[in-house]
Amino acid sequence: MTVEHLHSTGTGPGPAAVLAATAALSAAVGYLLAAARLRRRGDVWPRRRDACFVAGGVALAAALVTPPGGPFTAHMVRHLVVGMVAPLLLVLARPLTLVLRVPLPRPARRALLRVAHSRPAGWLVCPPLAALLDVGGLWLLYRTPLWAAVHERPLLDAAVHVHVFAAGLLFSFAVCRLDPVRRRWGLFSRGTALLGAGAAHAVLAKSFWAAPPLGTDVATADLRTGALLMYYGGDLVEIALAVVLAVQWYAAGGRALARDRRPRPSSPVRRSARVTGGYAQGTTREGVAQRPAEAGR
Amino acid sequence: MTGSARRPASPPSHSDARPLPRRSMAVCALIGAALMAAVDEIVFHQILNWHHFYDRSTPAVGLLADGLLHTAELLGLVVGFVLYADLRRRGTLSPAHARAGLFLGLGGFQLFDGIVDHKVLRLHQIRYGVDLLPYDLAWNVAGLVLLGIGAVLAVRAGRAPLSAEPAR
Structure with a gap:
């Protein structure tokens, strides 16, 4: 197999890539419309979430249609953006959370809730399992004949x-634990999964520095640029994930501290109704029991 | 910082917040080790290009240990800073112990890197195509000096009466 074959779809975006990119951009537009609807209704939905989603959608679309650099490097850029960033x-x-808040047809909403609260969903977001599916898949792709077959x-x-x-x-969903699903895994399992996945990644x-994916012949410079990109790009995303966990921990500590420092009134304090996006309030509009006893701890 | 005194709703936070010397030291040692790892990565790998990303003579177990350690350093940097912020906000930071911990972490990692990473696991060497001995000596002596500074600071911090930064 020659280098030219390596990424046949990488030379020009194929129809599937264009379709996927269009879907990503449409999802971003859909998100913006839904968020605008919530705001019109009076919900607090921070703008930075809109920015995150649009950035994610645009990055995805851009990675799918324009991979820069040599074939292996191009593949790595795509891998980083599509699989991590x-x-x-x-x-x-x-x-x-957004989808559960917008007015949906009742059957669709019920189906979505059923999936989110199903037992398999609870197990899928088990952080070590999610890490295994993610990084384990990568090892399978690059270190088995799968890589050659893909081309x-x-x-x-x-x-x-x-x-x-x-x-x-x-x-990302399992580690960040921002959206409501059946099971809420604790900080320890999420942090450990991040550590394990980061190490495997x-x-x-690093192994690409010495040996290309099985059954291919990649130019050395291209291979090494790709390896460096994967290594340091992965680092950046891992740091970002760690910051998400750290901020959650810090904010939870802050809430506990504020509770301790507040003078104890005779009746329980009514929390402000402002939706901050956290799950501090018992139940929200989603009708989702937000605290199904943190069994994962 | 007299903010807490002006807020009648919150009781003075000093009363229940006492400095935690061991925690302050451990948290700052974590930050120190992660910082030294970052300096190593940035200065010797990226700027000087002395270290090699992967010199191919690394055994598999070394590669595995390196991956784990590298990720742990990244997470350690984030965890260290958030724990430090938590100590400060609770008013339980003991600055003298924190300084000692920082130096112990810096020196500890430098020495660990010089002995375990470079020599035991043989991940990579300090520089290639030169006589390694002076480099290894300078590297490990630097680590020892930093550790020594940390130890002196720790002893001094232990003798001084405990003082904490007021909570914010």
Whole structure:
């Protein structure tokens, strides 16, 4: 297999890539419309969430249609954006919370809630499992004959890209724990999963310095640029994820501190109704029990 | 910082907040180690280009340990800073112990990197194509000096009466 074959879809965006990019941009427009609707209704929905979602959608679309650099480097840029950066940005925008808040047809809403509260959903967002699906998939892709097969079959290539995106989304979703699903995993399991996934990602990236993915012949300079990009790009996203966890921990500590310092009134204090996006309030409009006893702790 | 005194709603936070010397030291040691790792990555890997990203002579277990350690350093930097912010907000930071911890962390990581990473795991060397001995010596002696400063500061902090920064 020659270098030219390496990324046949990378030379010009194929129809599937254009379709996926269009879908990403449409999702961003849909998000903006839904958020505007919430604001008109009087809900507080911070603008930075809009910015995150739009940035995620645009990054995804851009990565799908214009990969720069040599073939392997181009692939890595795409991998980073599709599997890590875009999913994180999308998850930070709390899309599920938004969808559950906009007026939906009743059956659609009920179906969505059923999925979000289902047992499998609770297990899927188990952080170590999400990490395994995400980084384990990468090891399978690059260190088995799958990589060579992907370049023979466009359909398989598309499926792998969908998996990379979906697994990245699941991992960011599980680690950030911003949207309401059945199970709420604790800080320890989320932090440990992040550590494990980060280490596996770093080892894989570093191994490219010495050996290209199985069954391919990649120019050395291209391979090394790709390896560096994967290593340091992964670092940046890991730091961002760690900052999300750290800010959550700090904010929770701040709330506890504020409670302790407040003079104790005889009746329980009514919390302000301002929706900050946290789950401090017992239930919200979503009709979702937001605190199903933090069993994961 | 007299903010807390002016707010009648919140009782003076000094009363229940006492400096936590060991926690202050541990948190700052974590920050120190992660900072030294970052300096190593930025100065020796990126700017000087002395260290190699991967010199191919690394055994697999070394590569694995390196990946884990590298990620732990990244997370350690974030965790260290947020724990530090928490100490400050609670008024439980003991600045003298924090300074000692920072130096212990800096020196500890430098020495660990020089001995375990470079020599035991053989991840990479300080520089290539030169006689390594002076480089290794300078590297590890620098680590020892930083550790020594940390130890002196720790002893001094232990002797001085505890004082904490007031809570914000």
